[in-house]
Amino acid sequence: MADAMEQLYQQVILDHAREKHGYGLEQGAAGESFQVNPTCGDEVRLRVHLADGTAAPVIERVSWEGLGCSISQASLSVLSDLVAGADVARADELTETFRALMSGRGQPLDAEREEMLGDAGAFVGVAKYPARIKCALLGWMALRDALAHALTAEPSIVAPDQEKS
Amino acid sequence: MTTTAGPLTATELIAIREDFPLLERTVRGGRPLVYLDSAATSQKPECVTDAEQDFYLRRNAAVHRGAHQLAEEATEAYEKARAAVAGLVGVDAGEIVWTKNATEAINHVAYAMSNATLGRGGEDAAALRLGPGDEIVVTEAEHHANLVPWQELCARTGATLRWLGVTDEGRIDTGTLGVINERTRLVAFAHASNVTGAIAPVAAIVAAAHAVGALVVLDACQSVPHLPVDLRALDVDFAAFSGHKMLGPTGIGVLYGRADLLAAMPPFLTGGSMVEVVTMESTSYAPPPQRFEAGTQMVAQTVGLNAAADYLAELGMSAVAAHEAVLTEHLVRGVAGIDGVRVLGPTDATDRLGVVAFDVAGVHPHDVGQVLDDAGIAIRVGHHCAQPVHRRLGVHASARASVGIYTTHAEIDVFLEHLAGVRSFFGLGGSRG
Numbered sequence: 001m002a003d004a005m006e007q008l009y010q011q012v013i014l015d016h017a018r019e020k021h022g023y024g025l026e027q028g029a030a031g032e033s034f035q036v037n038p039t040c041g042d043e044v045r046l047r048v049h050l051a052d053g054t055a056a057p058v059i060e061r062v063s064w065e066g067l068g069c070s071i072s073q074a075s076l077s078v079l080s081d082l083v084a085g086a087d088v089a090r091a092d093e094l095t096e097t098f099r100a101l102m103s104g105r106g107q108p109l110d111a112e113r114e115e116m117l118g119d120a121g122a123f124v125g126v127a128k129y130p131a132r133i134k135c136a137l138l139g140w141m142a143l144r145d146a147l148a149h150a151l152t153a154e155p156s157i158v159a160p161d162q163e164k165s
Numbered sequence: 166m167t168t169t170a171g172p173l174t175a176t177e178l179i180a181i182r183e184d185f186p187l188l189e190r191t192v193r194g195g196r197p198l199v200y201l202d203s204a205a206t207s208q209k210p211e212c213v214t215d216a217e218q219d220f221y222l223r224r225n226a227a228v229h230r231g232a233h234q235l236a237e238e239a240t241e242a243y244e245k246a247r248a249a250v251a252g253l254v255g256v257d258a259g260e261i262v263w264t265k266n267a268t269e270a271i272n273h274v275a276y277a278m279s280n281a282t283l284g285r286g287g288e289d290a291a292a293l294r295l296g297p298g299d300e301i302v303v304t305e306a307e308h309h310a311n312l313v314p315w316q317e318l319c320a321r322t323g324a325t326l327r328w329l330g331v332t333d334e335g336r337i338d339t340g341t342l343g344v345i346n347e348r349t350r351l352v353a354f355a356h357a358s359n360v361t362g363a364i365a366p367v368a369a370i371v372a373a374a375h376a377v378g379a380l381v382v383l384d385a386c387q388s389v390p391h392l393p394v395d396l397r398a399l400d401v402d403f404a405a406f407s408g409h410k411m412l413g414p415t416g417i418g419v420l421y422g423r424a425d426l427l428a429a430m431p432p433f434l435t436g437g438s439m440v441e442v443v444t445m446e447s448t449s450y451a452p453p454p455q456r457f458e459a460g461t462q463m464v465a466q467t468v469g470l471n472a473a474a475d476y477l478a479e480l481g482m483s484a485v486a487a488h489e490a491v492l493t494e495h496l497v498r499g500v501a502g503i504d505g506v507r508v509l510g511p512t513d514a515t516d517r518l519g520v521v522a523f524d525v526a527g528v529h530p531h532d533v534g535q536v537l538d539d540a541g542i543a544i545r546v547g548h549h550c551a552q553p554v555h556r557r558l559g560v561h562a563s564a565r566a567s568v569g570i571y572t573t574h575a576e577i578d579v580f581l582e583h584l585a586g587v588r589s590f591f592g593l594g595g596s597r598g
């Protein structure tokens with residue numbers, strides 16, 4: 001296959017898509033979010049688990065389940081690694097940095113932000129394909145939403161497991 | 166272009182392709198485009214864009230208003246288009262209502278029924294009233310455009326939605342025709358599925374519906390561009406299709422309604438152009454089809470669609486169907502023959518169109534589409550606005566290749582070759598091709 005595809009589907013991405021770190025919903029979450037990508041029907045349910053006994057809230061880990069393409073699944077897997085142990089400010093910073101990468105049309109970020117993203121930097125090629133940016137962002141949107149629920153301690157808006165009809 | 170009964174000759178196909186300038190372009194860094202997404206929207210021959218341009222440059226005016234010469238010419242063009250489209254599908258011009266697309270056409274019927282239920286249209290429209298105990302029947306294979314409006318109509322009127330099942334092969338299960346019973350008031354189904362490509366057993370469904378006095382709505386979006394369709398002979402009461410899938414412009418769709426039914430139907434959209442006498446208290450409505458064409462109309466698009474209908478008629482719909490039947494056979498057999506790829510729909514070319522949805526084991530449709538796109542091959546990925554049939558066939562989404570009159574055997578070869586390499590690109594099992 002052509003180089004463009006090797007660049008988009010970097011080995012790190014394919015590995016994460018297979019390994020799916022954080023996969024499998026766990027009990028005891030502080031907040032949950034259900035997101036769908038209406039163009040393809042892909043969906044994810046993501047839960048944020050906060051650490052006990054910290055002064056300011058710290059994400060202990062996230063757990064998730066979803067259906068989606070390799071880009072969305074790999075992005076969730078990478079996200080799970082990145083945000084484990086992060087406080088809220090750090091999680092926001094990671095989210096913003098990843099969004100910046102996605103709006104960069106395939107240009108890498110500066111070295112400092114690149115380093116912050118770790119494996120997530122491999123998604124740089126996705127930003128060249130506007131239709132796929134949503135796939136990569138699905139998990140990050142779920143994180144932001146689940147975190148908002150966790151912090152306001154409002155009951156999560158949970159979509160039904162499957163559409164009714 | 167000549168009218169042939171059999172498949173097109175190579176020379177004829179080359180001549181057709183020359184009418185579609187877009188097919189000559191390259192994509193993704195110089196790769197020749199292989200357009201296999203005609204079921205989503207067809208490409209347009211130059212005669213269609215020329216007709217629209219000529220209308221704007223030389224005859225543009227509002228129709229059915231004004232006494233000047235341009236208004237006369239525009240109105241004539243608008244009505245001539247109606248006659249051309251009516252001729253293509255075997256009905257009278259007065260039975261053709263212009264809409265924005267097939268979705269709007271189906272909503273016209275659904276809203277006429279709910280307005281009738283509210284008493285609009287008076288006794289003439291009594292046959293269109295619905296209530297608790299009444300049933301509307303669809304199928305599990307419908308596009309959302311022919312499902313959601315009926316769900317909504319049921320929710321507004323208290324009627325119940327029921328559906329015919331789909332077999333594992335993706336065909337409407339005629340064993341479930343018993344769902345149509347004396348409570349059924351309307352049966353709506355697609356002539357051909359935009360996912361499985363299966364052609365519906367129209368005669369059997371229409372017979373079952375009419376036997377209990379139910380109306381039939383045919384979603385002819387996928388059939389009209391690819392098959393000879395005679396709506397009168399099919400004996401359906403309403404039909405809907407979209408211009409953009411039949412070589413015509415976007416922004417123009419068609420509702421066919423049997424003359425007596427249109428005459429009885431209360432309007433859905435109201436306002437200018439669809440009235441007779443308006444006072445501050447009330448309004449009397451124009452006869453069909455104007456009654457259903459509220460507001461300034463999409464005249465240029467009707468002129469473009471006229472050119473598309475003429476183009477198809479000149480080729481001959483049986484020649485179109487014969488050409489596509491050969492392509493369908495090649496496509497469906499080719500896809501079914503690749504290891505790890507499952508066709509979602511019939512695996513032979515009998516009673517099926519060249520719309521072939523498939524599942525690649527272990528690879529998400531988005532990823533399949535991306536790798537093919539890199540080779541210049543345009544296919545559709547996702548649920549194709551038909552989630553229930555995907556669920557029925559055990560998948561969440563699919564990839565779909567579909568042919569058009571301009572598709573070549575060689576393009577399908579290119580597609581099959583690349584499809585055969587997709588699983589190995591993602592590090593999965595052996596593939597052959």
Ligand SMILES: Cc1ncc(COP(=O)(O)O)c(C=O)c1O
Nearest residue numbers: 266267268308310355359386407
């Ligand atoms: C079978 C079928 N019905 C209805 C539609 C809706 O057509 P439109 O979106 O043009 O209204 C489509 C096209 O997407 C279709 O394939």
